[in-house]
Amino acid sequence: MTDIRPAATVLVLRDGEQGLEVHLLRRTRGMPFAGGMTAYPGGGVDRRDGDTDVAWAGPAPAEWAQALGCDERTARELVCAAVRETFEEAGVLLAGSPDGADVVPDVSGDDWEAQRQALLTRELSLAELLATRGLAVRADLLRPFAHWITPPQETRRYDTRFFAAALPVGQEARDVSGEADEASWLTPEAALAQMRAGTRPMLPPTIHTLRQLSAFRDVAAALAGSPPEPLHPIMPELRTTPEGRFAELPDGTRIGLVVPLPS
Secondary structure (H helix, E strand, O other), rough: OOOOOEEEEEEEEEEOOOOOEEEEEOOOOOOOOOOOOOOOOOOEEHHHHOOOOOOOOOOOHHHHHHOOOOOOOHHHHHHHHHHHHHHHHHHHOOEEEOOOOOOOOOOOOOOHHHHHHHHHHOOOHHHHHHHHOOEEEEEHEEEEEEEEOOOOOOEEEEEEEEEEEEEEOOOOOOOOOOOOEEEEEOHHHHHHHHHHHOOOEOHHHHHHHHHOOOOOOOOOHHOOOOOOOOOOOHHHHHHHHEEEEEOOOOOOOOEEEEOOOOO
């Protein structure tokens, strides 16, 4: 039986000239999971993400546990994983002063980059990074957005909570992850149009959450409207028909699967 790994992913949002934009990464072809696919920053939980000495500002882990439908330890891990992975893969850090009064404005210097690399290699935990800077996780900057579970047929399975967060003022999302070969800011509509044209393949959770995002005109509306529907786990069923392969959601929605990837 395949183990299901807990994971967190973050829809980093900003207001652009054409409206709401989301930060998207194209995963390198050699990745063992979702290689070549466009996705959001995110990844599996590191057990140290649940360390109780992580400085914390915003809704307590107990409140997050209720919102995410899990125990308090898991909620702490998921929120911290969301913060850590966003910094590792996009160079955006959702952290600030322990009193929650501000957000760190710039994390692009050489010293920050050295610590980001140490996070990637697991030489440094999120708790240790924050402690060296006198910072706390800003849990209040995150909103629960969706909950997806990889179907049983897949060899790598994840139980993933999706979060939404605004790009902090003064910070820039960057293409810094070795797991991606492209980073883009796109409106949900533009990203979906590229997907339909066959130039930007995506997994069903990305397609579905982009469709949900397209209902919001700006960042404020997206955060206020998160989650866009009751937060319940979605585990699609994979089906093969004469028209192709589909992921069928519990409500009957069908999302086409891209196999193989376009050149």
